[in-house]
Amino acid sequence: MSLPLKLLLSPILIAQAMATRRRAPKLPEAAGARDGQFGSGPNALRVLIAGDSSAAGVGVADQSQAFAGYYTRTLHRRLARPLRWTLRARSGYTTAQVHRMLTATPPPRVDVAVIVTGVNDVIDQLSPARALAHRSALAEWLLDDGRAAHVLFAALPPIHQFPLLPQPLRRVMGADARRHDAALAAWAAGRARIWHAPIDVWLSPATMADDGFHPGEPVYRTCGETLARFTVERILADDARLSA
Numbered sequence: 001m002s003l004p005l006k007l008l009l010s011p012i013l014i015a016q017a018m019a020t021r022r023r024a025p026k027l028p029e030a031a032g033a034r035d036g037q038f039g040s041g042p043n044a045l046r047v048l049i050a051g052d053s054s055a056a057g058v059g060v061a062d063q064s065q066a067f068a069g070y071y072t073r074t075l076h077r078r079l080a081r082p083l084r085w086t087l088r089a090r091s092g093y094t095t096a097q098v099h100r101m102l103t104a105t106p107p108p109r110v111d112v113a114v115i116v117t118g119v120n121d122v123i124d125q126l127s128p129a130r131a132l133a134h135r136s137a138l139a140e141w142l143l144d145d146g147r148a149a150h151v152l153f154a155a156l157p158p159i160h161q162f163p164l165l166p167q168p169l170r171r172v173m174g175a176d177a178r179r180h181d182a183a184l185a186a187w188a189a190g191r192a193r194i195w196h197a198p199i200d201v202w203l204s205p206a207t208m209a210d211d212g213f214h215p216g217e218p219v220y221r222t223c224g225e226t227l228a229r230f231t232v233e234r235i236l237a238d239d240a241r242l243s244a
Helices: 003-023 067-079 095-104 119-123 128-146 169-189 217-238
Strands: 035-038 045-051 083-089 110-116 148-154 194-197
Touching (some): 045 067, 067 083, 095 119, 095 128, 110 128, 128 169
Parallel strands (some): 045 110
């Protein structure tokens, strides 16, 4: 959507956004452990998952049903090796806020840091360039001094399919999200040890949480399994030090 048309629609978009925020049910983050281990041994793969409500598991009852649960279980099953994982996530956080959270209490050093952010950057009307600057700062901090060997950014979700959002707000936010994700993919493609994982998922009331905004368990399963495959087939296959 062109900027002039977006400006023309701005009174409608603002009214719809405010009404949507008022009527949207406030769902809690998923309960359950935020760190754990599969197996034991000296060559455990170390993983950090950090992000917003989608990383925190909003929309399901327990972390075993959320992204972290499906990602780590699938990764362990495919690798057949020990795995240690840590989850640091907070509902409503932007990329910059996730960065500040991690720097305030640094997580353990990891082999792969998975970052699940972006929707709140879109909600806050950050430009793709500004959001990308925040992602770059986060990635540089993680890669600096070996805090993470690789940084994997999950693709932004298809906001244009969110059942909660009315039109034209859904269309406008969806277009913004696609621009953010395209910028992220292009940026990551030219950088060593920084990755962007596309996710092919269809959102509907049946697969989303009750609020029509956050993922339900079917979406978390698809996303977790997709990023686990990407980790094994792209990241670990590219780094002999981690593939053993």
